[in-house]
Amino acid sequence: MYTKLRSIQSGTFSTVYKAWSTKHNRYVALKITPKYKTSEASMKNEYDVMKMLSSCNPHPNICSMLDFYTDDSYYVMVLEYCECGDLYDFLDIAKSQGTPSSPSLIQIDMQKIIKQLCSAISFAHSLGIAHRDIKPENVLLTINGDIKLADWGHAIQSSKSNDFQIGTDNYRAPETFSGRVNNSLIKRKLDPSPAPFYNTYQADYWSLGATIFYLVFGDCLFRVSKSKRNQHLKNFDEFEKDPFAFIYKKYVVPRLACGYNAEEDLHSSLQHSRQYVWQDLPDIYDVFHLCKIMSDTLLRVSKAEERSMDSFIEQVDFAWNKDLSMDSCFSYQSKIDLFWEQWSINTESIPSNFPFKNFEKPCLVQDSK
Numbered sequence: 354m355y356t357k358l359r360s361i362q363s364g365t366f367s368t369v370y371k372a373w374s375t376k377h378n379r380y381v382a383l384k385i386t387p388k389y390k391t392s393e394a395s396m397k398n399e400y401d402v403m404k405m406l407s408s409c410n411p412h413p414n415i416c417s418m419l420d421f422y423t424d425d426s427y428y429v430m431v432l433e434y435c436e437c438g439d440l441y442d443f444l445d446i447a448k449s450q451g452t453p454s455s456p457s458l459i460q461i462d463m464q465k466i467i468k469q470l471c472s473a474i475s476f477a478h479s480l481g482i483a484h485r486d487i488k489p490e491n492v493l494l495t496i497n498g499d500i501k502l503a504d505w506g507h508a509i510q511s512s513k514s515n516d517f518q519i520g521t522d523n524y525r526a527p528e529t530f531s532g533r534v535n536n537s538l539i540k541r542k543l544d545p546s547p548a549p550f551y552n553t554y555q556a557d558y559w560s561l562g563a564t565i566f567y568l569v570f571g572d573c574l575f576r577v578s579k580s581k582r583n584q585h586l587k588n589f590d591e592f593e594k595d596p597f598a599f600i601y602k603k604y605v606v607p608r609l610a611c612g613y614n615a616e617e618d619l620h621s622s623l624q625h626s627r628q629y630v631w632q633d634l635p636d637i638y639d640v641f642h643l644c645k646i647m648s649d650t651l652l653r654v655s656k657a658e659e660r661s662m663d664s665f666i667e668q669v670d671f672a673w674n675k676d677l678s679m680d681s682c683f684s685y686q687s688k689i690d691l692f693w694e695q696w697s698i699n700t701e702s703i704p705s706n707f708p709f710k711n712f713e714k715p716c717l718v719q720d721s722k
């Protein structure tokens with residue numbers, strides 16, 4: 354019924370193959386998980402979640418399960434096949450093709466991806482399912498440039514959890530790190546109280562913000578090294594104090610002032626900035642504005658309950674889908690004003706050799722006035 358054609362990729366638990374299905378008369382993806390790599394309970398959880406998400410009216414932006422079978426050694430999940438792979442690999446190709454002065458010709462529709470991702474997350478939440486591992490590797494691309502949210506292996510059918518080991522560190526919400534000290538056996542004996550709960554939907558909102566951030570900059574907002582958890586918490590603190598200054602200093606300055614590398618903790622990749630082009634983020638002010646919206650709505654560090662995907666979408670819509678006849682539209686001048694006045698960047702933190710003039714470059718979107 355299924356003819357394996359080639360291996361697509363091996364993840365932590367499974368290997369995914371492209372296959373032809375005579376049953377469905379189409380290409381499918383076979384996600385094959387050896388039984389020794391997973392427990393029956395966690396496979397059942399993934400199966401139950403996929404069954405719910407795929408039944409009746411499957412969401413167009415969620416990678417549906419078409420079939421499932423098992424034998425003595427393997428679990429096989431038959432999934433819709435996404436021709437263009439995942440967003441992480443896709444951006445890697447774009448990054449390898451482009452340079453800051455000559456970006457890759459690959460263009461991605463940022464707004465479309467944002468809207469489809471939010472729609473998929475909101476659909477899952479409406480069914481009581483939180484994904485808990487949203488990241489570029491789990492966002493698949495179809496040949497039409499649509500996305501499908503995949504890998505529901507860490508999903509939970511609950512709005513609450515006190516499991517602090519779930520997800521991918523670089524994209525996890527701050528509250529999913531703390532919990533009860535380390536979960537180590539010794540500490541557990543000393544502290545028999547149950548670990549505190551966090552809201553899984555709000556944790557998904559954070560991961561959504563961290564994923565979009567990756568799409569914009571081609572790098573993670575936070576990188577977590579297991580041996581440097583303290584450093585990581587310090588980064589959260591610094592981010593919380595002034596999210597925009599944090600992003601500006603660590604991600605924007607090094608990119609714009611190409612070659613500047615005085616910051617100790619900069620990743621070398623930061624020098625490679627706009628190697629690919631977002632169709633609808635034509636200039637750096639659009640990038641700033643999107644970052645500002647994200648830090649206001651999705652990337653709230655301590656007040657997780659104030660994260661809101663609805664207001665994120667609302668603000669994105671307002672900024673980019675405005676009626677150009679309205680006075681309140683987000684004009685080029687208002688973008689500049691917003692940047693210099695409202696966001697009050699601490700210019701002292703900017704290196705003296707930084708070319709401020711870069712900010713005067715004309716915007717590709719014409720002001721309507």
Ligand SMILES: Nc1ncnc2c1ncn2[C@@H]1O[C@H](COP(=O)(O)OP(=O)(O)OP(=O)(O)O)[C@@H](O)[C@H]1O
Pocket residue numbers: 361362363364365366367368369382384416432433434435436438439490491493503504506
């Ligand atoms: N339906 C699909 N169509 C095309 N490619 C896919 C599909 N499903 C998965 N892949 C590819 O295989 C990779 C691994 O898949 P998946 O994340 O589901 O496996 P995993 O073992 O749960 O991975 P991990 O736990 O390491 O994140 C994806 O990042 C993607 O590149």
